[in-house]
Every structure is written in C-alpha cells, then in structure tokens.
Amino acid sequence: MSDVISLADIRRVFTMGDQQFEALKGVSYSVAAGEFVAIMGASGSGKSTCMNILGCLDRPTSGQYLLDGLDVGVMNSNQLADIRNRKLGFVLQGFNLLARTAAVENVELPLVYAGFNSRERRQKALMAIEQVGLAGKENNHPSQLSGGQQQRVAIARALVNSPAVILADEPTGNLDSTTTGEIMSLFTTLNRQGITIIMVTHEHDVAAYAGRQITFKDGKIISDSQTGQLV
Amino acid sequence: MDFLQTVKIALRALRTNKMRSFLTMLGIIIGIAAVIAMMAVGSGASYVISQQIASIGSNIILVIPGSTTSGGLRTGSGGVQTLTSDDARAIMTDCPSVAYASGTVRTSGQIVSGNMNWSSVIMGGTPEMFEIREWPVVNGRSISQEDENSASKVCLLGQTVAENLFGSADPVGSIIRIKKIPFTVIGVLERKGQSPQGQDQDDTLFVPLRTAQRNLVRSQRSGIVGAILVKAKSEEVIDKAESEIQSLLNQRHRITNSKEPDFTTRNLSEILAVAEKSAKAMSLLLGSVASISLIVGGIGIMNIMLVSVTERTREIGIRMAIGAKKNDILLQFMTEAVLLTMLGGLIGIALGTGGATIVSRLLGWPTMISIQSITVAFVFSAAVGIFFGFYPARKAAGLNPIDALRYE
Ligand SMILES: Nc1ncnc2c1ncn2[C@@H]1O[C@H](COP(=O)(O)OP(=O)(O)OP(=O)(O)O)[C@@H](O)[C@H]1O
Ligand SMILES: [Mg+2]
Numbered sequence: 317m318s319d320v321i322s323l324a325d326i327r328r329v330f331t332m333g334d335q336q337f338e339a340l341k342g343v344s345y346s347v348a349a350g351e352f353v354a355i356m357g358a359s360g361s362g363k364s365t366c367m368n369i370l371g372c373l374d375r376p377t378s379g380q381y382l383l384d385g386l387d388v389g390v391m392n393s394n395q396l397a398d399i400r401n402r403k404l405g406f407v408l409q410g411f412n413l414l415a416r417t418a419a420v421e422n423v424e425l426p427l428v429y430a431g432f433n434s435r436e437r438r439q440k441a442l443m444a445i446e447q448v449g450l451a452g453k454e455n456n457h458p459s460q461l462s463g464g465q466q467q468r469v470a471i472a473r474a475l476v477n478s479p480a481v482i483l484a485d486e487p488t489g490n491l492d493s494t495t496t497g498e499i500m501s502l503f504t505t506l507n508r509q510g511i512t513i514i515m516v517t518h519e520h521d522v523a524a525y526a527g528r529q530i531t532f533k534d535g536k537i538i539s540d541s542q543t544g545q546l547v
Numbered sequence: 548m549d550f551l552q553t554v555k556i557a558l559r560a561l562r563t564n565k566m567r568s569f570l571t572m573l574g575i576i577i578g579i580a581a582v583i584a585m586m587a588v589g590s591g592a593s594y595v596i597s598q599q600i601a602s603i604g605s606n607i608i609l610v611i612p613g614s615t616t617s618g619g620l621r622t623g624s625g626g627v628q629t630l631t632s633d634d635a636r637a638i639m640t641d642c643p644s645v646a647y648a649s650g651t652v653r654t655s656g657q658i659v660s661g662n663m664n665w666s667s668v669i670m671g672g673t674p675e676m677f678e679i680r681e682w683p684v685v686n687g688r689s690i691s692q693e694d695e696n697s698a699s700k701v702c703l704l705g706q707t708v709a710e711n712l713f714g715s716a717d718p719v720g721s722i723i724r725i726k727k728i729p730f731t732v733i734g735v736l737e738r739k740g741q742s743p744q745g746q747d748q749d750d751t752l753f754v755p756l757r758t759a760q761r762n763l764v765r766s767q768r769s770g771i772v773g774a775i776l777v778k779a780k781s782e783e784v785i786d787k788a789e790s791e792i793q794s795l796l797n798q799r800h801r802i803t804n805s806k807e808p809d810f811t812t813r814n815l816s817e818i819l820a821v822a823e824k825s826a827k828a829m830s831l832l833l834g835s836v837a838s839i840s841l842i843v844g845g846i847g848i849m850n851i852m853l854v855s856v857t858e859r860t861r862e863i864g865i866r867m868a869i870g871a872k873k874n875d876i877l878l879q880f881m882t883e884a885v886l887l888t889m890l891g892g893l894i895g896i897a898l899g900t901g902g903a904t905i906v907s908r909l910l911g912w913p914t915m916i917s918i919q920s921i922t923v924a925f926v927f928s929a930a931v932g933i934f935f936g937f938y939p940a941r942k943a944a945g946l947n948p949i950d951a952l953r954y955e
Pocket of ligand 1: 330331332337339357358359360361362363364365366
C-alpha cells in the first residue's frame with residue numbers, strides 16, 4: 317500500500333519572547349492508506365502539535381511532510397485551505413461546532429467552502445448525519461445535543477467531503493465509556509470503508525481499537541507497534 | 548464560496564445580535580438621515596430662489612434714480628426724481644441690446660369694489676412691462692398702447708387683489724375705485740407667487756403709466772417715473788445692455804466725469820444668481836456637516852466589527868480548519884459590515900425623506916429630495932461599510948488557524 321502520510325524528521329520549535337521550546341524533536345513516520353493509527357503519550361508530549369501539522373493547520377519548523385506524495389511545506393495558505401477542505405477531515409480537540417447553528421448546517425460547512433450548491437450540500441450532509449447515527453437530530457443546535465451527539469456531528473462534518481484521512485484529536489476525551497464505544501465503532505466502520513484514521517487518545521482501551529499505536533514522549537516517538545485490530 | 552451564501556452567513560450573524568446590530572447601525576441611520584434632510588432643505592431653498600428668478604422674468608435690468616454712492620453715502624432710491632418716461636422710451640429705442648423698457652411708478656392705496664375694500668400696491672407701467680416681467684393675462688385683456696396713450700382709467704388685477712375684492716366672481720368689466728377714482732377692470736393676471744423679498748407679487752394692481760402719473764402719484768415734474776424696468780435681448784448681452792443704458796442716461800442727464808450719476812442700474816438676475824449660489828453653498832455646508840456624523844457612524848461600525856472578530860475568533864478558527872480561505876473570511880466580515888451600513892443607509896434614507904417631508908409640512912419650508920442625493924447617500928453608506936469594515940475583516944482573515952482555534 318502507498319503511504320498517504322509521510323513525516324521525515326519533523327521539528328516544531330515554539331518561540332515565546334526570548335524562550336524557545338522544542339515541542340517536536342525530529343518525528344518521522346509514515347501512514348499507509350487505510351491504516352487506523354492511535355497516537356498516545358503523556359500530556360504535553362507533542363501529540364496535538366503533531367496532529368496540527370498533519371492537519372495542515374500548522375507548519376513544521378523543519379522537516380518534510382508529504383501528503384499523498386505532495387510536499388505540503390511548499391504550499392501557500394490557499395492551497396493548504398484546499399487540502400484541509402478536500403483531503404482531510406479534522407475532528408478537533410473539544411467539540412468545536414458553531415453555536416446557534418443547526419447540526420446539519422455545521423456538517424454542511426466544509427461543502428460551503430468546497431463550492432457545492434445548497435441542494436447537494438443538504439443531501440450530502442444528511443447522508444453523513446445518518447452515517448453517524450444522528451438521523452432526526454439534524455435540526456438541533458449544538459446546545460440541544462449531548463456531548464456524544466455533538467462529537468458525532470463533528471465526525472459527520474469531518475467525513476462529509478469524503479476525505480482520504482480523518483484526523484481526530486482526543487475524540488472521546490470527555491465522553492463516558494458507552495458513548496466512547498459507540499464513537500469507536502463508528503471510526504472502525506469508517507476505517508473499514510477505506511478511510512485512513514489517525515487518532516490521539518490517552519486511553520489504552522481506546523487505542524486498542526486501532527491497528528497501530530504510536531507513543532510520544534517529550535516530542536519524540538518512543539514506540540510504534542503494530543498490534544492488529546482487536547475489534 | 549458563492550456570494551449568496553456569504554450574504555446569508557452575514558445576515559445570520561447580524562440577526563444573532565439584533566440589538567447590537569441595530570445600535571451599530573444607528574450611527575449610519577442618523578448620519579444618512581441628516582444628510583438627506585439637510586440636502587433636501589438646502590436644495591429646496593435654491594429651488595425656490597431659481598423659481599423666483601423665473602418669476603421676476605429673465606435678463607432684467609432695473610434702473611433706479613439716485614446714485615449708489617453719493618459722497619460715500621447711499622441715498623434712498625425714492626429720494627430723488629430724476630428718471631422720466633422719455634428716458635425709458637430712449638432706452639428702448641436707442642440701446643441695441645435692449646428688448647423692452649418700461650417706466651414704472653409705484654404707490655399704494657385703498658381699492659374699493661362695491662362694499663369690499665382692499666389695500667394694495669398700485670403699479671403704473673407701459674404695456675412693455677408685462678413683456679419684461681413675462682406676466683400674461685389669464686382673463687380679459689392686457690393694457691394696450693392706446694390705454695397708455697390716452698391715459699385711460701383701466702386696470703389689471705393680481706390674483707390676490709381679485710380674490711379679495713371679488714371672491715370667485717369674474718371681475719372683468721367691473722368698476723372699482725382706486726383712491727376714490729373709478730377704474731374699469733380689463734383683466735386678471737396669472738398667479739406669480741412670492742417675490743425674492745418674500746412679498747406676494749399677486750397683491751398688486753396695474754394701471755397704465757400715464758394714468759398713474761396723472762391721477763395717482765404726485766411729482767414735481769410731469770413724466771417722472773419711479774424706476775425703469777429693462778429687458779435685455781438675451782443673457783449674453785445683459786452686461787452690454789447695462790453699459791449702453793449707462794452711457795445713454797449719462798448723455799441725456801449730462802453726467803460728466805466730475806458729476807456723480809443721478810441713477811443706478813441693477814442686474815436683478817445677477818443678484819438672484821448670487822443668492823442661489825449662496826443657497827447651494829449653504830446646502831453643501833449643511834450636507835458636509837451632516838456627513839461628519841456618517842464618519843462617526845463608520846467608526847462605530849469598525850469598533851463593533853473588531854469586537855465581533857475577537858468574539859468569533861473560535862468560529863473563524865473552525866471555518867479555517869475545515870477549508871475556508873483567507874479571502875472567504877475577509878469577504879464574510881466585509882459583507883457583514885457593508886450589509887450593516889447599507890441597511891442603515893436604507894433606513895436613514897427613509898427617515899431623512901420622511902423628516903424632510905414633515906419639516907416642509909410643519910414649518911412650511913420648501914424641501915426637495917432628489918434621486919441623486921438618495922443615490923449618493925446609499926453609495927456613500929456602502930462605501931463607509933467597505934472602508935471601515937476592511938480593517939477588522941483583514942484582521943480576521945489574517946488569523947492563524949491554530950491560534951484562532953485555541954482562543955478562549
Ligand atoms: N503555541 C504554543 N506556544 C508555545 N508552546 C506550545 C504551543 N503549543 C504547544 N506548546 C507546547 O508544546 C508542548 C506539546 O503540546 P501539545 O499540545 O502537543 O501536547 P499534547 O501531547 O497534545 O498534550 P495533551 O495530551 O495534554 O493534549 C507542550 O509543552 C506545550 O506547552
Ligand atoms: Mg493535545
């Protein structure tokens with residue numbers, strides 16, 4: 317299988333005033349199409365920093381990031397916006413839905429920027445909502461949805477534009493175990509449909525849903541193990 | 548992203564904070580309303596003046612007795628009696644740039660018709676006077692040269708005089724008494740309205756000049772006129788006509804360099820043109836004072852848009868994370884600002900138009916609202932939105948996606 321993602325010696329240095337902090341100290345790994353990867357590690361080890369770089373929200377200080385064989389480092393901000401829109405689906409840490417906006421409209425948002433007309437948007441968004449098991453709740457605002465339901469709306473939004481890769485930063489961070497189970501089986505289903513998933517989590521049993529676990533410590537990868545999928 | 552969608556998103560954002568949107572708009576509303584109302588009052592005033600120019604007749608030169616400066620002092624025009632009917636005739640025949648000239652006398656007195664009586668201005672003039680003032684008869688006939696030559700006791704009534712003496716009855720053919728002398732009414736003049744000085748021009752009664760000189764006014768010599776009204780052949784020759792009149796009268800009155808002229812010429816249209824110009828300048832001044840409030844309103848918009856960008860930093864982050872480009876964000880916030888000001892502009896136009904109408908109804912001021920001033924106001928309000936919305940929008944578009952997402 318070809319690599320969707322390939323990181324080579326990625327470093328990220330944050331500068332605050334005259335202080336410098338190296339959050340990523342040379343991270344290299346590749347993810348093949350169709351893989352389900354869990355990223356683990358202690359708080360502050362650089363997981364989110366790495367995810368932001370993968371999601372083209374942030375640029376590495378040095379190192380090379382190839383997405384689908386294309387060097388992201390040389391792209392301008394409009395090209396990156398396009399990549400985020402078409403190739404990636406981002407489930408952000410925290411729910412990050414637009415308040416006072418119906419679920420279906422939140423899901424439609426990537427399609428707005430992709431240039432679909434309103435009929436196509438509505439159709440695709442309703443399909444995605446059904447896919448995450450929220451049919452009937454499409455007109456609820458985020459404040460009228462439970463935490464797990466909000467997270468599913470976020471997942472529906474991530475997959476509505478049929479991305480190659482879904483990036484999820486602690487998608488079950490503040491959910492109970494039942495809801496966590498539901499979200500994880502949703503990810504498993506999506507993964508079986510061929511979508512590459514990279515997911516950050518603190519919990520081993522959540523990580524166990526993935527076929528591969530990468531562990532970060534102090535900005536470096538300390539282990540990368542292929543366990544095969546448990547479920 | 549299509550434009551319609553951008554407008555929809557912007558409208559929704561404005562609706563979320565209805566009260567705030569309204570208060571923000573208020574600055575623009577007041578500014579535009581003030582500009583519209585001020586322009587309406589100003590252009591109403593200059594319209595009235597231009598109407599008055601038309602009402603006294605165009606290309607008119609007034610010759611009055613007495614010098615403008617006499618030993619450094621102005622003498623009242625009625626003080627000396629130096630102009631005669633012969634002067635008027637000479638001006639008409641000898642000045643090539645002059646179309647018509649008429650000597651006039653003016654007095655006032657009691658007019659009686661049956662048991663009605665009315666006090667009004669009485670003017671004596673030759674038939675040319677009505678050509679000069681472009682003042683036709685609407686009922687009956689005008690004063691003829693024969694009436695003038697034979698000093699017949701006939702008169703023309705202004706509309707106000709006719710109404711006060713006869714009501715709705717037809718005055719033509721009736722006998723009225725002017726200063727106790729019986730006159731036959733031969734016609735009624737068209738309505739003229741107010742003079743530039745604010746007098747009712749229709750409150751006037753006209754008799755032949757010679758009749759007036761013989762029967763109604765007293766003078767030291769016969770043939771004396773109070774003033775001579777002259778109409779130049781065209782606007783282009785009005786200055787030429789004026790100097791022709793001056794040199795003719797200088798000659799006739801034996802005025803030399805050492806002697807002050809005993810008459811003064813005045814170009815009436817010129818005086819009014821100056822008045823019109825100053826009315827226009829006034830309306831421009833009022834308009835620009837009012838537009839200052841528009842700028843203040845624009846600053847209010849900028850302020851609120853900046854607050855809004857800060858408040859919605861997370862939203863901006865989310866939009867960027869799922870594929871919004873810088874330009875999409877820029878356009879979204881610009882659209883919001885422009886919608887705010889355009890909406891404010893529309894409301895302001897409605898208020899300003901309504902306000903001007905109320906002012907003209909209540910205070911009797913003439914107001915005029917032109918499509919032009921409405922268009923200018925609307926375009927200007929949109930421009931205020933673009934100008935003051937740009938900085939906040941650019942600030943939003945320049946945000947870094949992660950910083951925006953992390954913003955609390
Ligand atoms: N914008 C920034 N400026 C300065 N330092 C930063 C910035 N973002 C992250 N860091 C630092 O980089 C390190 C890694 O942060 P990161 O968010 O990647 O941790 P994480 O592994 O996701 O932790 P958690 O599990 O708590 O989410 C932290 O020490 C953090 O303080
Ligand atoms: Mg994190």
